[in-house]
Amino acid sequence: MPSVILTKNLTKVFGELRAVDSVSLSVEKGSLFGLLGPNGSGKTTMIRMLTGQMRESSGSAEILGTDPAKEPVKVRAAVGIIPEQETPPSFLTAEEYLSFAGKIRKIGNIEEKSEWWFEYLDFTDKKDVLCKDLSRGTRQKLMFAQAFLHNPDLALIDEPLINLDPVMQRKVKGFLRDYTNSGKTIFLSTHILEIAEEICTDFAILHKGKLLHTGKVTELKEKGIHLDDFFMELVEKEIADEIMEGKGNGEREVGEKGIIGEKKDA
Numbered sequence: 001m002p003s004v005i006l007t008k009n010l011t012k013v014f015g016e017l018r019a020v021d022s023v024s025l026s027v028e029k030g031s032l033f034g035l036l037g038p039n040g041s042g043k044t045t046m047i048r049m050l051t052g053q054m055r056e057s058s059g060s061a062e063i064l065g066t067d068p069a070k071e072p073v074k075v076r077a078a079v080g081i082i083p084e085q086e087t088p089p090s091f092l093t094a095e096e097y098l099s100f101a102g103k104i105r106k107i108g109n110i111e112e113k114s115e116w117w118f119e120y121l122d123f124t125d126k127k128d129v130l131c132k133d134l135s136r137g138t139r140q141k142l143m144f145a146q147a148f149l150h151n152p153d154l155a156l157i158d159e160p161l162i163n164l165d166p167v168m169q170r171k172v173k174g175f176l177r178d179y180t181n182s183g184k185t186i187f188l189s190t191h192i193l194e195i196a197e198e199i200c201t202d203f204a205i206l207h208k209g210k211l212l213h214t215g216k217v218t219e220l221k222e223k224g225i226h227l228d229d230f231f232m233e234l235v236e237k238e239i240a241d242e243i244m245e246g247k248g249n250g251e252r253e254v255g256e257k258g259i260i261g262e263k264k265d266a
């Protein structure tokens with residue numbers, strides 16, 4: 001399978017902090033890829049670099065064959081993006097915002113497509129409401145619609161389900177699964193492990209900017225391991241290694257009852 005996202009030693013440094021630290025990963029076409037990590041582990045910084053919103057300090061990335069640092073506008077035109085802080089312009093109504101997003105992306109039949117999204121995500125009654133007066137969940141629906149309006153080959157979405165009610169979450173999860181089953185790719189950042197386990201095909205775990213593991217969700221399922229147990233043990237082991245500074249030798253054995261075994265190369 002070809003890679004739609006490829007990073008090599010991608011790094012972002014803020015002063016003394018290595019927010020993303022030499023991350024090399026590959027995301028295959030058609031995958032629903034979950035980027036998992038605790039608060040502050042570097043997920044949003046990764047997405048910002050991959051979408052050309054932020055330049056890397058070192059290393060490189062390729063998105064659909066394009067370097068987002070060199071051609072950010074080309075990358076942003078091709079992909080769908082839901083940024084972490086959803087902020088549709090406050091002075092536009094929901095309908096005006098989708099129309100504006102459609103014009104920027106030069107999408108035909110924008111009224112018809114917007115109508116479909118209003119109905120699909122069940123917020124037709126809010127289309128004339130100013131974005132500033134929308135609830136957080138409705139703003140998230142709007143950001144979701146704008147990201148998928150042009151049917152992108154790749155969407156990078158940062159915590160897209162967090163403000164949605166259970167009924168809407170189920171609908172969006174189904175949409176994401178169908179979307180990737182049709183050959184498109186989703187790169188999803190979340191710290192809700194249950195959602196990742198339920199819908200993702202592949203996952204990567206970030207901790208303090210470092211890639212601790214990448215793998216397939218089915219591999220864990222076949223071994224009867226829950227993603228949250230795997231995640232907790234891996235992150236706790238990393239923290240223990242940090243405390244026992246200098247002791248780590250690259251092995252990640254976690255004792256008799258450990259589920260991780262040894263560290264897999266990223």
Ligand SMILES: Nc1ncnc2c1ncn2[C@@H]1O[C@H](COP(=O)(O)OP(=O)(O)OP(=O)(O)O)[C@@H](O)[C@H]1O
Pocket residue numbers: 014017019037038039040041042043044045046084191
């Ligand atoms: N512009 C910035 N300047 C300085 N530090 C930053 C900046 N952006 C992010 N950071 C720091 O980089 C680290 C990674 O932040 P990031 O937002 O990427 O994490 P995250 O995994 O998305 O977190 P969360 O799950 O809480 O949203 C954090 O320590 C954060 O404070």
